[in-house]
Amino acid sequence: METKNSLEHHQPSDSPKPSLDQEPSRRFWDILDLHKWEGFWYSTGHLEGTKDLQAHHESRDDDIVLASSIKTGTTWLKALCFCIMQGQKGADKGKDGEKEEEEDDPLLKNHPTFYVQTIESKNYAKNSTVDLSAMPSPRLFHTHIPYSALPESMKKSNCKIVYITRNANDTLVSMWHFFNTVRTPEQGPYPFDKAFESFCDGVHPYGPFFDHVLEYWEESLKKPEKILFLRYEEMKRDPKEEVKKLASFLGRPFANDEELEKVLWRCSLDRLKNLEVNKNGLTSVGMPRSSFFRLGVVGDWKNNLSNEMQEKLDQMTKMKLENTGLELEK
Known part of the structure; x- marks a missing residue:
């Protein structure tokens, strides 16, 4: 996500800006200007990138697109898919080769967002004539944009989409902590009651x-061979089974349990959080690297939501998901 300090990073002077005069606009938590376009809210830079993506992107049949709303397990999914697609270097080294194998791990050198970039904020927001044709196949991208806003080539090609979501309560709390990391000391944390509303x-x-969630859910029901729909809570409860399912969907099934265990260990949230590369500095979009790893648990919302808030969000969840077949556990 971009922040107040990184907006200009996504808006070069030689890039035409979208006409926002007719778009409803709101200020988000005193750090971002948001514009409503085709039913969804975008920051200025991400709206530019989305429109450029629609106009110029050409999908390949072997592309893999990771999709998510914000703060639903994106960074974990990026790490998992990157490791799965890279294969297991040193998988045959055994215990004596663990140190050498760990040194070969790219996640020691860079944040997962470095390897799997968000296409509308990194590849298209800077330059609408970006050329991704030089990327070797299979290309691995990520996007936060809703299904309805994806370019037609993504929808019509045989590229695969992996979508991850989580319950609304934990999503909200994670979002609140995330964006508070870029508020100034003078601003302090954004009032949680306002964030809730x-x-x-x-x-x-x-x-x-x-x-956002329901667009991908409904499409996954129509095209299960194209869209894999994952729930964060299920991945936390049974990571072996869910990651095994993910690898098979990507066309890279594990040869044995040892390969699976190594991916789970390399991409575990506890390990990623404690790697030196993720403790300090900023990502390329101006967010603290450490802000992408906090608790990663299910149910942290209980420490923030009042009973009244919990009841309201529960009622909203029930109403929105009624008759859809989708359940999001807390």
Whole structure:
């Protein structure tokens, strides 16, 4: 995600800006200007990137696109898919080769967002004539944009899409902690009650949350061979089974349990959080690297939501998901 300090990073002077005069606009938590376009809220830079993506992107049949709303397990999914697609270097080294094998791990050198970049904020927002044809296949991308805003070539090609979501309660709390990391000391944390109302109103980057989730859910029911729909809570409860399913969907099934275990260890949130490369500095979009790893647990919302807030969000979840077949456990 971009922040107040990185907006200009996504808006070069020689890049035409979209006409926003007719788009509804709101200020998000005193750090971002959001514009509503085709039912969803985008920051200025991400709206530029989305429109450029629609106009210029050509999918390949072997592309892999990771998709998510914000703060639903994206970084974990990026690490997992990157490791799965890279294969297991040193998988035959055994215990004596563990040190050498660990030194070969790219995740020791760079944040997962370095290897799997968000296409509308890195590849297209800077330059609408970006050329991705030199990327070797299979190309691995990520996007936060809703399914309806994906370029037609992504929808019509045989590229695969992996979508991850989580329950609304934990998504909100994670979002609140995330964006507080870029507020100034003078600003302090954004009032949680205001954050709650903003989330319920759907006014946040790539919101409304439930509309975003349901677009991908409904498409995954129509095209299960194209879209794999993952729930963060299920991945936390049974990581072996879920990651095995993910690898098979990507066309890279594990040869044995040892390969699976190594990917789970390399990409575990505890390990990623404690790697030196993720403790300090900023990502390329101006966010603290450490802000992408906090607790990673299910149920942290209980420490933030009042009973009244919990009831309101539960009612909203029930109403939005009614008759859809989708359940998001807390």
